[in-house]
Amino acid sequence: MGPLTAASLELGSYQRGYEHIVRLHMLQEVEDMATQVIFSSESRTVDILKNWKSRLLSTEETFRTQEPILNLRRTLLSLVDEKQELLTLSIKQETGCLWLKSASIARHSNCMQAAHNLLLHAADYHLPEYCLEHADLISTQGDPHQALLNLQKTIESWTASEEVPLATKAKAMLMVGKLLEETDHDSQTILKHYKEVIAIDGENEEGHFCLGRYYDRLLTLVEKNPSNYADVLNYTIKHYGDALTYGNRFIYHCLPRALSLWLDYGNSSASKQEKALLQSNVDKITKLMENLVDQLAPYQFLIAFSQIISRVCHHDDNVYATLEKIILILLKHYPQHSLWLMIAVSKSSNSTRKNRCKAIINKAKHIFPRWTKVIDDICKLGRCLLDVCSCESESKRTFVKMNDVCRELVRLTKSDDFSPVMVPLQSSLTVTLPACQDAPSDHNPFPGVQPSIVSFDDRVDILNSLQRPKKVIILASDGNRYTMMCKPKDDLRKDCRLMEFNTVINKFLIRDPECRQRHLHIRTYAVIPLSEDSGLVEWVDNTTGYRPILQTTYQEKGMYTSGVDVKKLLPKDSDKRNKKVLKDIFVNKILPRHPPVLGEWFMKAFPDPTSWYSSSQSFARTAAVMSIVGYMVGLGDRHGENILIDCTNGDVVHVDFSYLFNKGLTLEVPEIVPFRLTHNMVDAMGVTKYEGTFRISCEMTMKLMRQQRDPLMCVLKTLIHDPLVEWVVKTSRSQSSDKGVKIVSDIDERLQGKTGKTLPLSVKSHVLQLIKEATDIDNLCQMYIGWGPYL
Numbered sequence: 011m012g013p014l015t016a017a018s019l020e021l022g023s024y025q026r027g028y029e030h031i032v033r034l035h036m037l038q039e040v041e042d043m044a045t046q047v048i049f050s051s052e053s054r055t056v057d058i059l060k061n062w063k064s065r066l067l068s069t070e071e072t073f074r075t076q077e078p079i080l081n082l083r084r085t086l087l088s089l090v091d092e093k094q095e096l097l098t099l100s101i102k103q104e105t106g107c108l109w110l111k112s113a114s115i116a117r118h119s120n121c122m123q124a125a126h127n128l129l130l131h132a133a134d135y136h137l138p139e140y141c142l143e144h145a146d147l148i149s150t151q152g153d154p155h156q157a158l159l160n161l162q163k164t165i166e167s168w169t170a171s172e173e174v175p176l177a178t179k180a181k182a183m184l185m186v187g188k189l190l191e192e193t194d195h196d197s198q199t200i201l202k203h204y205k206e207v208i209a210i211d212g213e214n215e216e217g218h219f220c221l222g223r224y225y226d227r228l229l230t231l232v233e234k235n236p237s238n239y240a241d242v243l244n245y246t247i248k249h250y251g252d253a254l255t256y257g258n259r260f261i262y263h264c265l266p267r268a269l270s271l272w273l274d275y276g277n278s279s280a281s282k283q284e285k286a287l288l289q290s291n292v293d294k295i296t297k298l299m300e301n302l303v304d305q306l307a308p309y310q311f312l313i314a315f316s317q318i319i320s321r322v323c324h325h326d327d328n329v330y331a332t333l334e335k336i337i338l339i340l341l342k343h344y345p346q347h348s349l350w351l352m353i354a355v356s357k358s359s360n361s362t363r364k365n366r367c368k369a370i371i372n373k374a375k376h377i378f379p380r381w382t383k384v385i386d387d388i389c390k391l392g393r394c395l396l397d398v399c400s401c402e403s404e405s406k407r408t409f410v411k412m413n414d415v416c417r418e419l420v421r422l423t424k425s426d427d428f429s430p431v432m433v434p435l436q437s438s439l440t441v442t443l444p445a446c447q448d449a450p451s452d453h454n455p456f457p458g459v460q461p462s463i464v465s466f467d468d469r470v471d472i473l474n475s476l477q478r479p480k481k482v483i484i485l486a487s488d489g490n491r492y493t494m495m496c497k498p499k500d501d502l503r504k505d506c507r508l509m510e511f512n513t514v515i516n517k518f519l520i521r522d523p524e525c526r527q528r529h530l531h532i533r534t535y536a537v538i539p540l541s542e543d544s545g546l547v548e549w550v551d552n553t554t555g556y557r558p559i560l561q562t563t564y565q566e567k568g569m570y571t572s573g574v575d576v577k578k579l580l581p582k583d584s585d586k587r588n589k590k591v592l593k594d595i596f597v598n599k600i601l602p603r604h605p606p607v608l609g610e611w612f613m614k615a616f617p618d619p620t621s622w623y624s625s626s627q628s629f630a631r632t633a634a635v636m637s638i639v640g641y642m643v644g645l646g647d648r649h650g651e652n653i654l655i656d657c658t659n660g661d662v663v664h665v666d667f668s669y670l671f672n673k674g675l676t677l678e679v680p681e682i683v684p685f686r687l688t689h690n691m692v693d694a695m696g697v698t699k700y701e702g703t704f705r706i707s708c709e710m711t712m713k714l715m716r717q718q719r720d721p722l723m724c725v726l727k728t729l730i731h732d733p734l735v736e737w738v739v740k741t742s743r744s745q746s747s748d749k750g751v752k753i754v755s756d757i758d759e760r761l762q763g764k765t766g767k768t769l770p771l772s773v774k775s776h777v778l779q780l781i782k783e784a785t786d787i788d789n790l791c792q793m794y795i796g797w798g799p800y801l
Contacts, residue, residue, distance in 0.1 A: 071523035106135025222249030263721035354539035394419035430462035461486035493549035502545035557650025596791035606693035625660030634707035646674025687784035
């Protein structure tokens with residue numbers, strides 16, 4: 011206990027003491043086995059084996075952590091085996107499963123030799139599951155054809171056997187289907203095997219998902235045949251829906267994609283003869299979606315609420331009726347979360363969208379009278395906050411009183427019957443999916459405490475920027491004060507949708523053992539559009555802008571040069587601004603005035619060694635994750651005010667996502683670097699600079715995004731084609747559609763490692779190329795000077 015006590019006194023104590031916690035975990039299992047089985051008259055072996063499975067799930071999913079636990083369990087079972095002859099068969103089976111589990115963990119940790127050795131031990135127990143892990147190992151080592159042959163031979167030997175569990179047969183058949191798909195076999199053979207999985211185990215979530223995904227891929231082959239296309243589309247949506255019915259493992263792929271296929275079908279032009287067939291097919295698929303709405307739990311639709319509400323203008327009455335049904339279900343179960351996301355749509359400049367949204371809200375008030383007051387109060391609150399956003403003030407004023415800005419807001423919150431309206435925080439709005447597969451339909455997706463609004467602080471600060479946003483403080487029911495920014499003259503719907511995408515990325519990062527071990531994540535915050543050009547942004551406490559930090563540090567060292575003075579160093583004549591001249595000025599005049607100082611700031615902000623190391627690691631990791639994600643979605647405008655640093659832990663926080671999908675390349679001075687990795691950024695990353703934590707974190711993030719390419723593209727497609735958000739300048743409907751297709755294609759190619767006309771790059775090569783581009787002086791010297799390439 012001594013080392014554990016010592017570790018608890020320092021920052022990051024749990025991580026530092028984790029090795030000792032694992033030892034205590036193992037000691038507890040020895041004690042349980044001894045007291046309840048070995049030295050007990052009543053054996054509880056079965057109960058202990060069940061408990062072991064749940065206990066292992068709570069540990070870090072790495073070979074280094076879990077293998078000692080599994081090895082101990084095998085030793086304990088050998089002691090029980092000698093004592094209890096009646097349980098020998100089940101204990102031997104459990105021991106074999108433990109060897110297979112060890113092999114699986116070793117394989118996932120890329121310890122291939124260890125996985126091979128562990129499989130040799132597992133082979134002695136003759137378990138039917140052995141063939142699955144063996145095939146997985148061979149495939150992972152780069153020989154899917156051999157893995158397929160081995161697995162098919164094993165399955166053939168099972169034909170006359172009844173000892174193989176149906177679940178194992180289904181898993182084996184599913185793996186055969188995936189290997190057939192990987193090795194490019196014909197579609198009929200692949201479909202046959204996926205269908206056999208469903209025939210064996212009708213509730214196999216992954217089986218339905220793989221079958222639906224394969225039908226989805228076949229859609230492009232049959233799109234010129236309306237009849238075949240409709241059939242394949244029907245199968246695709248059906249199996250995506252079945253996968254959602256039996257679990258949430260693939261929800262970020264299945265739900266957005268199923269909704270997109272359904273809502274987009276029928277929008278294309280057709281001849282008069284084809285229109286009747288088209289309408290008939292639309293009605294069939296809509297009926298399928300109606301049934302799915304009845305089968306799925308309400309919380310599942312929250313994942314795609316923004317996508318659903320954006321399509322309320324659909325021209326088909328039956329489709330709209332189904333959309334209305336989904337929204338009403340969500341308003342019934344989660345009225346506050348739904349309304350915060352509907353406020354902007356109810357203020358739309360599109361009259362149809364606006365009227366339909368208001369009609370749905372009024373219908374909800376009629377059907378669910380107990381929510382009438384809550385709905386009315388949130389709508390009133392939204393109008394009041396819009397007034398705060400748009401209020402004008404003298405240019406010299408730095409604050410105003412809430413009573414002067416919006417007296418109605420003060421009256422509303424102080425009224426005795428004001429509803430407990432939820433504070434729109436990121437933590438309150440993020441959906442938490444069930445941890446287990448057999449979750450009840452009434453699962454609570456918001457398990458944490460959700461503070462409600464009590465009142466607003468009378469002081470409203472006016473920030474000194476172009477739009478002059480207002481900073482308001484909410485006094486909440488939990489006794490805390492929450493700061494929000496009321497931002498006018500800015501379309502926050504883009505920020506809101508990208509923040510939703512970042513939340514999905516975080517879900518994938520936390521699922522991946524290696525990414526979770528390194529705490530890779532994106533710092534997110536709530537963005538609530540109140541109209542098409544105003545909204546609320548959750549204030550991220552304890553953060554300071556990247557540029558202000560550097561300016562202050564340069565001033566302290568007597569080295570500050572204003573942006574105006576830096577511009578004077580550049581040639582006034584644009585004809586003289588060629589690459590050679592710009593590089594000479596940048597290297598010999600601008601950079602010498604701006605040496606790297608961010609590392610020095612980190613040492614001052616985090617003076618003790620432990621906190622400094624922890625903060626520099628956090629800085630490198632959060633910068634890396636957002637650099638790769640930003641590169642993939644073409645995020646630009648990463649100047650010094652749009653990057654914040656958390657002064658408590660070193661995390662990087664990005665704000666303002668207006669320049670997406672390579673919009674930065676269309677500027678007068680194109681942004682030719684993939685992300686910000688200037689010399690100050692590198693200086694803050696510690697001794698190894700970008701060669702250590704930053705590079706590894708970049709590689710892990712890119713690897714994860716490639717692995718999750720299909721679900722990420724499903725989410726991105728809904729974002730790009732969102733009718734609420736104009737991502738590209740629209741000259742005509744067809745040109746806008748073409749640009750949307752081009753955006754999707756560009757992102758998909760980047761996710762595959764394709765840059766230009768070259769062959770796909772490996773993850774390591776791709777990251778190496780991006781770092782070279784981001785740090786290349788030839789690129790930095792050509793960047794717009796206001797972006798701050800010298801900072």
